[in-house]
């Protein structure tokens with residue numbers, strides 16, 4: 001391959017490998033791969049006494065399960081091809097982690113940095129109006145979430161706009177996920193994608209055979225990690241991996257350069273520096289490299305691209321030195337780069353699995369919203385009481401007092417955050433084990449990406465076979 005396909009073509013080519021490996025018939029393959037519908041809207045908003053026209057998209061790749069789910073990004077480079085590619089990834093992602101949703105994605109062509117808060121609110125509310133009116137946003141059919149350039153704030157505006165338009169919908173708050181906790185969100189959603197990246201890597205390192213195949217050994221402790229993008233996903237992943245697993249973040253690549261420290265960077269300090277100075281420049285205790293992208297090629301154990309798509313391409317794939325790449329961003333490797341790295345024996349944990357923590361916890365949030373109750377509310381005190389009973393029983397049987405800290409840990413009922421983390425951890429572990437099983441089948445399933453898509457396609461094809469196409 002000597003030219004780069006588009007992002008959407010890249011996803012399709014990667015999916016084709018899996019479809020060919022399992023010999024899926026052409027008809028079912030086309031039905032699964034095609035994007036069901038794409039909405040493009042253009043709408044005017046009065047900004048600073050001038051009328052500006054904005055363009056946005058919402059693509060529904062699949063609705064074999066409803067609602068269709070996927071983030072909305074605000075970016076100056078957004079286009080329909082990208083939105084369709086990301087919607088397709090959502091379909092496969094949900095199937096891989098057993099989240100019963102179809103795949104969707106949206107984007108608004110905008111550079112949010114150029115607008116004030118109130119202006120962004122106006123634009124977001126107007127965009128929401130377009131999506132609701134055209135049937136592309138509701139708790140039952142299509143549920144957005146945050147992505148690049150959007151966050152809790154935008155989700156709260158969207159939910160509020162939907163509520164005003166559909167005041168009789170008792171489930172209105174479930175029309176978007178990733179909301180602030182005091183506005184129907186769920187504890188643990190903000191960190192969820194980064195947390196999922198951590199759980200995915202932890203599970204990988206529980207399989208010594210897989211670790212050895214990636215030319216490494218041992219655990220995450222002391223592993224040298226390079227992270228690209230210290231936004232929502234990259235920050236949380238890097239923070240948890242360094243603070244909880246003992247990994248060393250040896251480089252952080254941001255849009256205006258990279259910071260390098262072989263002894264390991266303090267992620268929280270770098271993050272606070274960026275918030276304060278809007279740049280990584282002049283961070284004390286690290287070497288600054290102006291050409292940030294070149295740092296992707298630095299010697300390390302694990303590379304975590306967590307910024308944008310198409311960062312590792314035909315141009316730089318040969319020079320990547322990482323043994324393992326965990327795709328925290330969507331589509332950070334092009335199809336050509338993926339082929340080169342596969343031939344070179346680099347292990348790749350694919351995006352459709354690695355960054356599925358966000359949609360998993362969005363699923364929990366949606367369930368919380370439609371069931372109108374916080375997880376743990378009914379059983380927490382009951383669990384606490386049972387814990388005390390067990391401690392007292394132990395004291396009676398043994399005649400020894402149970403130490404205070406043991407009693408406390410026995411009697412602690414799980415709160416929502418505990419349950420969310422437990423559900424996410426279980427999801428990421430189970431999904432890896434399913435992917436691994438598919439990989440071990442061999443027969444054309446040569447890498448974990450193909451194995452992930454095999455897992456997803458088998459589940460999606462099953463729904464077509466069970467329900468039929470009409």
Ligand code: NAD
Pocket residue numbers: 146147148149193228229230231232233234253254255256292306307308309328329330331355356358359
């Ligand atoms: P974000 O906007 O919070 O963070 C992106 C970060 O990348 C920012 O810090 C930005 O400065 C940095 N960046 C931008 N251009 C860069 C460049 N050229 N080089 C280095 N750094 C650059 O976005 P996010 O939500 O963290 O999303 C990151 C990726 O993860 C995207 O591909 C997104 O689709 C994917 N993702 C996000 C979620 C989620 O829950 N937020 C879920 C699944 C996948």
